[in-house]
Amino acid sequence: MSAKTPKYEDRSQEITLVDLIKILVKKKVLVISIFILAILATLSYALIMPRSYQYTSVYQSAETAPNIAIESMQSLIAKTNNVYLDSLVVEYLDGHELTSMPFEIKVNAPKDTILLRLATQAEVGLADEIASFHKQLLDRVSTDQHEKIEKHRGILEAQLENIQQSIESLSNSNNPMTAELIARYSIQENEIRTNLANLTPGSIVHVASKSIEPIGPGKFFILIVGGLLSALLAIGAAFLLSFIQLVRTSLENDS
Numbered sequence: 257m258s259a260k261t262p263k264y265e266d267r268s269q270e271i272t273l274v275d276l277i278k279i280l281v282k283k284k285v286l287v288i289s290i291f292i293l294a295i296l297a298t299l300s301y302a303l304i305m306p307r308s309y310q311y312t313s314v315y316q317s318a319e320t321a322p323n324i325a326i327e328s329m330q331s332l333i334a335k336t337n338n339v340y341l342d343s344l345v346v347e348y349l350d351g352h353e354l355t356s357m358p359f360e361i362k363v364n365a366p367k368d369t370i371l372l373r374l375a376t377q378a379e380v381g382l383a384d385e386i387a388s389f390h391k392q393l394l395d396r397v398s399t400d401q402h403e404k405i406e407k408h409r410g411i412l413e414a415q416l417e418n419i420q421q422s423i424e425s426l427s428n429s430n431n432p433m434t435a436e437l438i439a440r441y442s443i444q445e446n447e448i449r450t451n452l453a454n455l456t457p458g459s460i461v462h463v464a465s466k467s468i469e470p471i472g473p474g475k476f477f478i479l480i481v482g483g484l485l486s487a488l489l490a491i492g493a494a495f496l497l498s499f500i501q502l503v504r505t506s507l508e509n510d511s
Contacts, residue, residue, distance in 0.1 A: 283494035286490075290486075290489060291490040302478045309383075310375060310376070311383065313393075314371050315460050317329065318405045325370040330365075332365070333363050336393070361374055391460075398459075398460065401458040416445060419448065
């Protein structure tokens with residue numbers, strides 16, 4: 257029986273880490289040039305890119321009692337978005353002859369509060385426009401809530417007047433139940449007076465307050481990420497160019 261001939265793997269086409277390092281050394285001028293150009297581009301972008309800030313406005317809802325809003329915050333948010341905001345956007349676009357808003361208004365209410373919050377992220381150049389828009393929006397909310405609070409006040413005042421008339425008419429009666437009825441009416445009268453005293457109109461807390469820090473990634477973060485991407489780009493370009501040269505050499509040998 258003949259002995260089996262051992263099989264040897266052809267490793268001539270394998271690329272080792274040393275080969276990769278050799279490629280980078282040979283292409284060091286290209287690598288350094290691309291890296292410097294990419295870093296300069298990143299630095300330029302970091303220096304000239306516009307910074308955005310958050311502008312926040314807060315409105316405190318009208319109250320029928322301490323921390324009890326005259327309407328639910330969910331209802332107020334929905335009305336602000338679908339009634340006041342929509343109509344104001346249409347007016348703004350028509351007045352400025354635009355097809356889309358240059359900024360976005362987000363409406364929400366912090367949990368467990370009776371505060372309505374408007375938030376907008378935009379560049380500093382739009383600060384005055386945002387402040388004006390927020391103010392108009394909150395004025396519409398305030399006007400509607402003022403009407404609600406006055407309507408509620410009128411209902412309570414009418415109830416108070418009826419009770420006072422009832423007490424006055426009972427004061428001249430000789431009915432044995434008169435004293436008990438007057439006592440009940442007096443309790444109701446005090447409750448209504450308390451409710452009237454607790455009625456608090458809504459108020460604008462502040463308009464378009466600018467955040468202390470800009471929103472989004474900072475310049476240092478951009479430079480770090482840009483440096484990493486620049487290095488990857490430079491190394492990738494070196495490997496790609498070396499690969500193209502190998503393919504070209506192979507084609508020339510075949511021909």
